[in-house]
Amino acid sequence: MQPRQxxxxxxxxxxxxxxxxxxxxxxxxxxxxxxLASDDAAQQAFNNACRTCHSVKQGDNRLGPNLNxxxxxxxxxxxxxxxxxSMKDAGFVWDQDKLIHFMEKPDEVVSGNKMQPYGGVSAEExxxxxxxxxxxxx
Numbered sequence: 538m539q540p541r542q543x544x545x546x547x548x549x550x551x552x553x554x555x556x557x558x559x560x561x562x563x564x565x566x567x568x569x570x571x572x573l574a575s576d577d578a579a580q581q582a583f584n585n586a587c588r589t590c591h592s593v594k595q596g597d598n599r600l601g602p603n604l605n606x607x608x609x610x611x612x613x614x615x616x617x618x619x620x621x622x623s624m625k626d627a628g629f630v631w632d633q634d635k636l637i638h639f640m641e642k643p644d645e646v647v648s649g650n651k652m653q654p655y656g657g658v659s660a661e662e663x664x665x666x667x668x669x670x671x672x673x674x675x
Contacts, residue, residue: 593674602615608671623648623650
């Protein structure tokens with residue numbers, strides 16, 4: 538019977554590292570595909586619910602103000618858009634939660650806004666739209 542050859546710890550470390558790297562490489566296309574699908578779904582949600590009246594391009598105001606860098610912006614503060622007086626006087630800064638709630642039920646956030654007769658979107662769709670707005674504003 539021949540004696541077993543001992544494997545050094547550094548050899549085991551290389552094997553484990555290689556296996557981990559291979560696992561990452563094999564799983565990357567799936568997660569990348571999921572991210573792209575998520576990005577597409579977010580843009581589609583924006584296109585379906587917002588694009589008729591809004592743009593994400595800075596300075597491109599339409600029926601509604603442009604939404605470029607909306608997260609972190611004071612409500613009613615773009616100098617080149619004619620907001621309703623209630624939006625101008627809203628006194629808050631848009632964050633993710635406030636935007637989602639506004640997209641769901643605009644009058645609950647700012648009564649007397651110009652989003653009439655907009656009916657709102659689901660929380661899930663609003664979340665996708667906020668993700669799209671943040672990605673498009675970078």
